[in-house]
Amino acid sequence: MIFRRQSEEDDTIVSMLASALRRDISFGALLPDQKLKIAELRARYGGSNHSMRETLRLLSAEGLVESTSQRGFRVMSASAEDVRDIALVRIEIEKLALALAFKNGDVAWEGRVIAAHHALQKAEEAVRQSADDLSALEWDEACRAFSAALIERCDSPRLIDLQLKLFNQSSRFRLAQLREGQLDFASRKVRQQALLDAVLERDEVAARALLQEEIQTELRAET
């Protein structure tokens, strides 16, 4: 076996394969529209015929992989249209979920948001100085955790699930911007602080605007 467990939830081969593939798609090791042949993937990641197909089926549902009947799987395309679409849906979902979290969130929730924000700041600082793969991975995870914490208390399992999937679809673009040095860490820091403040003050208008701005800058169509 090539890999080992990456997190608590990786208790089956399929979920381990899924983690590995997710990471490689996010980091661009597997390129958009690239054909994903079962045999090649097995050689690279291990797992059986069956497990690999199940994994691709899973990633396909997550929007990271495209499947065409009788023609197998390929990495989800990453056209300007795709970026636009992901941004559109993600903005609406997160705005909605945040508004709900404003209603339901208590002090404990605020604490978790603050903690996630703090961890994110550390990760941004680390990745700003040396953008190696490891710190990039940790930075990506910190972004995910902060986003997740924000909407955690929307108390809607489906919204939470959706947000996660859309976030994962966004990761490719966020990491690409990091690689190409297109991230303005200074303004990100200001914006994230402002967002945190808005959340703690339950300033819905400001929070929605900042959230939208955050997503839009991460997902601005480059081409």
Add this chain to the structure above:
Amino acid sequence: MIFRRQSEEDDTIVSMLASALRRDISFGALLPDQKLKIAELRARYGGSNHSMRETLRLLSAEGLVESTSQRGFRVMSASAEDVRDIALVRIEIEKLALALAFKNGDVAWEGRVIAAHHALQKAEEAVRQSADDLSALEWDEACRAFSAALIERCDSPRLIDLQLKLFNQSSRFRLAQLREGQLDFASRKVRQQALLDAVLERDEVAARALLQEEIQTELRAET
């Protein structure tokens, strides 16, 4: 093989199995929280170990089936919380998509909406008189087609996909109301006509309200 092709897209065993299972979950032949044992399902629907697992993985992604690591699959629960959650997300998604369709929709789109509305009226009339399984199936399909037509021109593949999944999650409840004679066909007809009119006049406020009402009555928590 127990079944035959049910639609154009059913060109693989997995997609046929998925159709059959989707139908049986919607119609209540498979009950909420019921354990889905691979062996039993194979005996009932055919297909190999592999195909059945892949199918369940697929339905799991669609929100019709729950999967727990090392503990297999079960039919997605149908608690009042679930109904509430589905309604919440579906309302927001469809409202958003409809607003976008208002921007992008042209005459051809309006034509398809009118056609879908017409077909729906026929199906409602048919199912009102004799609610056998066949007409119920056709009615369900007409509802789906009408909803899909409304948002078709939002031009967002992800929104369209989401709407379909949420609609499929709703079908169980809609069909249950039909079975229990809780549907007010008269007011449905009025509302659907009003919705059509609002769409043709691009009356966004009215359309959003009617759409929300339609979904809420279909998904009102019973218990």
Add this chain to the structure above:
DNA sequence: ATGACAAAAAAATCCAACATTTTTCGTTTC
């Protein structure tokens, strides 16, 4: 070039079996 046709590749499926985990159930103990 172009189209027809054969060969190769890949996808989709199935079967049979094995390892691991969960569940069940009967026994023992308090």
Add this chain to the structure above:
DNA sequence: GAAACGAAAAATGTTGGATTTTTTTGTCAT
């Protein structure tokens, strides 16, 4: 009788290899 325990049974997750079908590729004649 109820709780704790552990062995047996069941179910899940996984594998390898074989088979069928579909798509892709390469070749040849027109």
